[in-house]
Amino acid sequence: MPKAAQISEQASTGKCARCHNERLTFAIRAEKLCKECFVKYVHTKVIKRLESNKIRGGFNEPVRHILLALSLGISSVSLLHLLDTQLKERSQQGRHPGFVIHLLFIDESCISGLTSSQKQIQTVKSAFSAHELDVIPLQDCFRYGIQIDQYSRREGQSEDRATDALQRLETCLNSVSSATSKADLIHITRGRLIAAFAKQKGCTHVVYGDTTTRLAERTLEETAKGRGGHLPWLVADNVALYGVERSYPLRDLLRKELLIYASIMEPPLTLFTLDDAEPGHAASSKGNSIDLMMGQYFASVEESYPSIVANVVKTTAKLNPFISAQDAPTCDLCLLPITSKALDENGSNLCHGCSQTLNLDRRS
Numbered sequence: 001m002p003k004a005a006q007i008s009e010q011a012s013t014g015k016c017a018r019c020h021n022e023r024l025t026f027a028i029r030a031e032k033l034c035k036e037c038f039v040k041y042v043h044t045k046v047i048k049r050l051e052s053n054k055i056r057g058g059f060n061e062p063v064r065h066i067l068l069a070l071s072l073g074i075s076s077v078s079l080l081h082l083l084d085t086q087l088k089e090r091s092q093q094g095r096h097p098g099f100v101i102h103l104l105f106i107d108e109s110c111i112s113g114l115t116s117s118q119k120q121i122q123t124v125k126s127a128f129s130a131h132e133l134d135v136i137p138l139q140d141c142f143r144y145g146i147q148i149d150q151y152s153r154r155e156g157q158s159e160d161r162a163t164d165a166l167q168r169l170e171t172c173l174n175s176v177s178s179a180t181s182k183a184d185l186i187h188i189t190r191g192r193l194i195a196a197f198a199k200q201k202g203c204t205h206v207v208y209g210d211t212t213t214r215l216a217e218r219t220l221e222e223t224a225k226g227r228g229g230h231l232p233w234l235v236a237d238n239v240a241l242y243g244v245e246r247s248y249p250l251r252d253l254l255r256k257e258l259l260i261y262a263s264i265m266e267p268p269l270t271l272f273t274l275d276d277a278e279p280g281h282a283a284s285s286k287g288n289s290i291d292l293m294m295g296q297y298f299a300s301v302e303e304s305y306p307s308i309v310a311n312v313v314k315t316t317a318k319l320n321p322f323i324s325a326q327d328a329p330t331c332d333l334c335l336l337p338i339t340s341k342a343l344d345e346n347g348s349n350l351c352h353g354c355s356q357t358l359n360l361d362r363r364s
């Protein structure tokens with residue numbers, strides 16, 4: 001990831017393509033923009049998405065409650081900053097806010113050996129005090145009825161032998177020995193837990209901070225994990241998944257654009273981020289996961305060929321689900337429709353991706 005110093009090196013004094021003033025400018029795709037015009041460019045991209053996805057209620061409509069899934073990576077922190085700025089501006093103008101944000105951080109420090117997030121959480125809480133922020137540990141999945149270990153239990157291992165939630169989760173994660181499978185299980189659990197929490201809070205939408213670059217990475221990651229058939233549900237906007245609609249308001253921005261945005265804010269948004277919240281990091285304790293490798297790959301592609309990154313996502317967005325989620329049998333683990341019948345050895349209904357994740361290293 002480029003550091004702040006590298007970002008300021010990319011800036012040069014010149015004429016801004018939009019306001020035509022001689023200023024310090026940043027190279028944004030084909031244009032050079034000054035700080036003010038660049039910030040406006042970022043906000044416009046996000047506002048357009050909020051409006052087209054109907055996330056912001058209009059003048060005569062009720063205020064929408066949306067859950068922002070905070071990972072403390074640069075993207076979700078930037079999304080929080082962008083939405084918070086918009087709400088403040090609307091309030092100053094005496095306008096209808098359109099939406100209320102609830103923040104949720106899933107604490108995975110117990111299982112993945114990440115550094116503690118407590119300090120960052122406190123910093124976020126005091127800087128964005130207008131919004132409610134909840135922190136729940138990943139092992140709370142069981143309290144929300146997400147029995148993630150349902151299919152990973154070994155023979156002779158019964159549910160009641162491990163009553164401690166963390167122990168149960170760890171046993172489940174340790175039952176798959178590849179970093180990719182472990183990351184996949186964590187990813188599914190996190191997604192289901194976020195949605196369950198959102199429903200409990202009465203939120204109709206969950207927004208994630210994924211950029212074009214991140215969505216392109218995920219497109220290839222999910223395909224590599226045997227989940228290509230699920231792409232329309234996983235990376236498209238306004239898809240009801242686990243009972244709430246999911247959207248990616250930063251989907252028209254590249255990661256490097258967001259890094260510029262984060263570094264020119266005062267204070268820089270890196271103040272609120274955790275380094276290990278970057279994609280794939282949590283899974284990297286045991287070898288390289290697919291997620292980590294894709295992250296490194298797209299960081300280099302984005303630098304020289306930003307249009308390739310954008311095209312991967314645009315093409316995926318055009319894919320239509322082959323079947324409506326209501327009509328198809330769904331996978332017991334990821335809850336998505338089963339595209340090809342894959343019957344697990346227990347006779348359970350698992351999709352191809354989940355069977356692969358659970359069976360990858362199973363020694364039966």
Ligand SMILES: [Zn+2]
Pocket residue numbers: 016017018019020021033034035036037038
């Ligand atoms: Zn300008």
Ligand SMILES: [Zn+2]
Pocket residue numbers: 331332333334335336350351352353354355
């Ligand atoms: Zn599945």
